[in-house]
Amino acid sequence: MFTNTNMNGNGRLNNPQIPASSSPSQIKTNVHKRLLETMDLAEARRMPVEQLQAECSRRVDMLLTEQRCPLSAPEKQQLLREVLDEIFGLGPVEEFLRDPMVSDVLVNGASLIYVERFGRLEETTASFRDDAQLIQVIQRIAGTVGRRIDESCPMLDARLADGSRVNAIIPPLAIDGPAMSIRRFGTIPISIEKLVELESLTGEMAMFLEACVRSKINILVSGGTGSGKTTLLNVLSRWIPPGERVVTIEDAAELQMQRKHVIRLETRPPNIEGKGEVTQRDLLRNTLRMRPDRIVIGEVRGAEALDMLQAMNTGHEGSMTTVHANNPRDALRRIENMVSMTGLNFPVTAIRQQTASALDLLIQTGRMTGGRRKVINISEVTGTEGEAICLQDIFTYRQLGIDGEGNARGQFEACGVRPQMLDRLRERGSALPDDLFHRRILSARPANGVPARPGGRHV
Numbered sequence: 001m002f003t004n005t006n007m008n009g010n011g012r013l014n015n016p017q018i019p020a021s022s023s024p025s026q027i028k029t030n031v032h033k034r035l036l037e038t039m040d041l042a043e044a045r046r047m048p049v050e051q052l053q054a055e056c057s058r059r060v061d062m063l064l065t066e067q068r069c070p071l072s073a074p075e076k077q078q079l080l081r082e083v084l085d086e087i088f089g090l091g092p093v094e095e096f097l098r099d100p101m102v103s104d105v106l107v108n109g110a111s112l113i114y115v116e117r118f119g120r121l122e123e124t125t126a127s128f129r130d131d132a133q134l135i136q137v138i139q140r141i142a143g144t145v146g147r148r149i150d151e152s153c154p155m156l157d158a159r160l161a162d163g164s165r166v167n168a169i170i171p172p173l174a175i176d177g178p179a180m181s182i183r184r185f186g187t188i189p190i191s192i193e194k195l196v197e198l199e200s201l202t203g204e205m206a207m208f209l210e211a212c213v214r215s216k217i218n219i220l221v222s223g224g225t226g227s228g229k230t231t232l233l234n235v236l237s238r239w240i241p242p243g244e245r246v247v248t249i250e251d252a253a254e255l256q257m258q259r260k261h262v263i264r265l266e267t268r269p270p271n272i273e274g275k276g277e278v279t280q281r282d283l284l285r286n287t288l289r290m291r292p293d294r295i296v297i298g299e300v301r302g303a304e305a306l307d308m309l310q311a312m313n314t315g316h317e318g319s320m321t322t323v324h325a326n327n328p329r330d331a332l333r334r335i336e337n338m339v340s341m342t343g344l345n346f347p348v349t350a351i352r353q354q355t356a357s358a359l360d361l362l363i364q365t366g367r368m369t370g371g372r373r374k375v376i377n378i379s380e381v382t383g384t385e386g387e388a389i390c391l392q393d394i395f396t397y398r399q400l401g402i403d404g405e406g407n408a409r410g411q412f413e414a415c416g417v418r419p420q421m422l423d424r425l426r427e428r429g430s431a432l433p434d435d436l437f438h439r440r441i442l443s444a445r446p447a448n449g450v451p452a453r454p455g456g457r458h459v
Contacts, residue, residue, distance in 0.1 A: 031063050033129070035083055056083050090137050092126040093182065097164070103184050104226070109177040110134045119371015134178045138168045147269060157252045165254045183226070185254060192235050200228065201375040202412045202442040205395050208378065211430035212361055213239040216294075216318030217421060222331035223365035228373035229322040230254055232365055233296065236320060240294060244318075247287045249280055250298035263290065280304040284311070297321040305338035312358035328362040328379045332389050335359075349387050356381055356389045360421060368399065370407030380419050392417050394437065412442040 035056065044052055057080055064076075085094035096102045096115050104116035110128035114121050128134040142149045142156050149156040149170060156168040165183040192206050212219065213236050221236075223229045238258040240246060247263045248255050255264070265287065270277040280297065281304040287295055288311060295311055297304070299322045312319050325331035332355060339351050364377035376397040382390040394417055399410035416439025425432060 031060060031079060034063060035059055036086060053080060053084065056080055090141070091133060092128055093137075095126070096124070097160075097162075097182070097184070105180075105182040105184070107134065107178075107180040109179065116371075119367075131177045134180070135170055138170065138178060138180055141166055141168070148272070152272065153269070159252050159254060163254055163256060165252055183254075185230075185256065190231055190235065192238065195232075195235060198372070200373050202395075204414065204436055204442055205375060205378060205412065208394070208432065208436065209236065209363070210239045211425050211432055212421070213237075213318070214241065215421075215425045215428040215430045217360040217424075218312045218317060218358055219320045219361045219363060220331060220335075220359050221320065221322040221363045221365065222325040222328065222334075223322075224324065224326065224367060227365040227367045229365055230298070231373075232363065232375070233298075233320060233322060234258060237296065240318070244293035245291060246294050246296060247290055247292040248296045248298065249283045249287060249304075251280065251301075253298075255296065255298055257296070263292075281307055284308065287311075288316075292316060293318070295319040299323065300335070300338060302338055303342045305335050306342050306344075309335070309339065309354050309358040313354065325364075328364050328377055328391055331362055331364070332359075332391075352387060352389050353384055356384045362391065366397075368408035368410075369402055370405065372407055374408075374410075380417075380421060382420055392419075394419055395442070414438060414440050414442055416440075 038059070047055075057076075060076060060079060060083075081095075082092075085091055090097065093105050093107065093113060096105050096113075099115075101117045102115045103119075104121075106114040106116075106121070107128075108114065110131050110133065113124045113126050115124055116122075128137075138149055138156065141158050141160065144161070145158045147156060147158055149168060151170075151172065154170045154173045156166070158166045158168075160166060160182070163185045165185070166180065167183075168178065168180040170178045192210075195201055196203055196206060219236065221229045221232055234256045235258070237246070237255075240259055242259065242261065245261055245263070246257060246259065247265065248257060249265050249267075251267050253264055253266045257264075265283045267280055267283060268276065268278040279302075280300075281302070284295070284297070284304050284307045293316070295308070295316050296319065297308055300308055308319070308321060323331050323334055325334050332352075335355055336348070336351050339346065339355075359381050362377070362379045362381065363375060364379070366374050366376040368374055374397045375395075377393060378395040379391045379393050382392055384390060393415045395412065395414055397410055397412050399408050401409045403409045414437055416437065418434070418437055422432065
């Protein structure tokens with residue numbers, strides 16, 4: 001595991017770089033650097049963790065003893081942890097991935113790392129040694145998912161083993177050095193009960209969404225970056241009946257479908273010769289031959305929007321997807337623009353008619369002031385009138401101000417509109433009480449949790 005080129009004739013480590021007068025932080029930095037220089041990282045990764053840790057501990061003791069640089073037990077343990085993170089993990093950011101409270105890790109160059117906790121960004125004291133170490137970590141991530149990042153392909157979308165989404169960009173596109181962002185997802189998918197507890201929506205809204213999913217309503221979830229679209233899509237998948245076959249399509253796999261019968265597909269970027277690319281549209285066309293009952297697309301971004309609408313209109317009811325948009329009306333405009341990207345010159349009226357025929361329900365998520373996520377609109381697509389697609393709000397969230405902690409303060413409301421799809425829900429066995437939609441303010445956190453559906457079964 002350790003190279004012989006760094007040892008003297010007595011089998012001791014040559015280490016002239018650690019002066020005895022160094023500060024504890026300098027000692028740790030220098031020992032860390034010297035230890036890594038004497039290690040064969042490829043061989044070290046093949047060793048059992050316990051054996052590797054024991055060997056690293058022995059080498060650290062040797063370095064410190066020879067240079068008369070004592071470290072306390074906690075400092076030594078921290079040093080060993082940093083070495084192991086360098087070998088098996090992502091270096092300085094690995095400690096944040098162990099923290100369940102961290103939802104995002106943002107690396108703005110080697111010397112500046114931010115994390116998000118409870119919806120708020122904070123600067124950390126952690127840093128990479130230099131840009132080379134950061135690029136090495138990024139390339140390690142790319143290698144684990146069969147992708148690459150270099151000067152000819154300086155951008156990366158990938159995922160970690162725990163499902164966290166990684167985006168990285170390096171020079172020459174990144175002017176101030178490599179940048180990386182990690183969007184974390186819990187190892188245990190969040191439940192609808194937890195969303196109600198967090199006041200992201202109400203029990204009545206959850207009851208309605210469950211009925212829609214079970215009744216094969218086509219759903220589009222829209223929202224901004226970090227607004228909770230993927231989380232909500234995972235929650236909705238819980239209500240897909242177990243006898244149905246689901247195929248998911250994503251650029252970087254991050255969905256955590258809460259069911260067993262799922263086929264997961266992921267796009268592939270072009271190779272170094274610019275060949276071999278597999279797009280979401282390619283996967284969607286192949287999916288139609290895989291006998292899916294429902295298709296779930298992580299996010300529509302381009303021409304695959306047309307194939308998605310056609311699939312929803314031709315026997316794949318109950319399909320779901322997400323799109324970046326500020327409100328339900330903008331979401332429909334984005335779908336229209338993406339269909340136009342196919343280059344088939346469809347009339348605008350035909351695109352809107354097909355969109356209105358395919359999509360039944362729009363769910364708008366938002367990241368409010370203070371970082372909390374809310375379902376701020378549940379809207380029904382009721383058809384077209386002339387060239388316009390008609391929408392009606394069923395439930396909304398109205399922000400009223402800011403509380404003393406800097407968080408958004410508001411209320412959920414039922415809009416007093418009876419959805420046109422109610423008869424369709426009843427036909428498919430999901431009857432809902434009529435008073436569910438009466439105009440009123442909804443309780444954000446019911447006294448007994450999520451209210452029961454008709455028949456006593458909880459959402």
